[in-house]
Amino acid sequence: MSKLSKEKRDRIMSNILSRLYSTYPQAKFTAEISREEARDEEFIKGLLVELENKGLVRALKKNSKGSPYLRRMRWTLSPRTFKVYKNLD
Secondary structure, three states, X not given: OOOOOHHHHHHHHHHHHHHHHHHOOOOEEHHHHHHHHOOOHHHHHHHHXXXXXXXXXXXXXXXXXXXXXXXXXXXXXXXXXXXXXXXXX
16 A cells, blocks of 8 residues: 655645535535545544644534434534635635
8 A cells, every 4th residue: 555645645634624614514424525535434534533633623423412423423624724714715
């Protein structure tokens, strides 16, 4: 398996942020994002966790009724990131 360059990883992360912005405030499952990016789910999850550690996205671990997801997570932009994207429009 070949390593992706930092530039490609950054571009994929930028695409993820853009996709999450286009559906904000609706959150997307990791599987949806990986399908849209045509990448492996575990790879996308790693990038999402990296973005979460930077404070750019946040993971939603419970459904709308408050029950925790057992095997999956939804992702959305952090409010701060949304404001930055909104000001760019």
